[in-house]
Amino acid sequence: MDRSLLYVSQRLATDDDIAAIVEVSRARNTALGVTGALVASRNWFAQILEGTSGAIDALMDSIGRDGRHRDVQVLIYEDIEERQFSDWALAYNGSAYFVDGLIEVLANRTGSAPEPIHLRRLIGCMAEFTRCLH
Secondary structure (H helix, E strand, O other): OOEEEEEEEEEOOOHHHHHHHHHHHHHHHHHHOOEEEEEEOOOEEEEEEEEOHHHHHHHHHHHHHOOOEEEEEEEEEEEOOOOOOOOOOOEOOOOOHHHHHHHHHHHOOOOOOOOHHHHHHHHHHHHHHHHHHO
16 A cells, blocks of 8 residues: 655755755656655745655655755655555645745644644645646
8 A cells, every 4th residue: 555745844955956856856756656746935845755655764764864954844654545646756846935834834833743724735735736737
């Protein structure tokens, strides 16, 4: 069964760094059979990865060591019946500064579990970005 993982992190990357991330990630994700989407705002990253737990765990190990961001927080890691981003090795449509607040509320939450409404808003926004790419 496939799994889906959503994480947020504090962005340290430049726009040129992000272009390199997207290029490498698309090739690596294709090789691993992983799909997903990346959003970069002014201060934050949010990324959804979909695939086998082995492939996602390997990617997260690499992502966790990447110095172009910090404070990686996994918000969702769950089994899924169907992939939401199945058409994309990594959907990315440039920086989306208006989602800064959507990500920030999840990254800076006071409780250990994120509020479901905030998760739905962010994931819905990421899904809308992919529709713009078709």
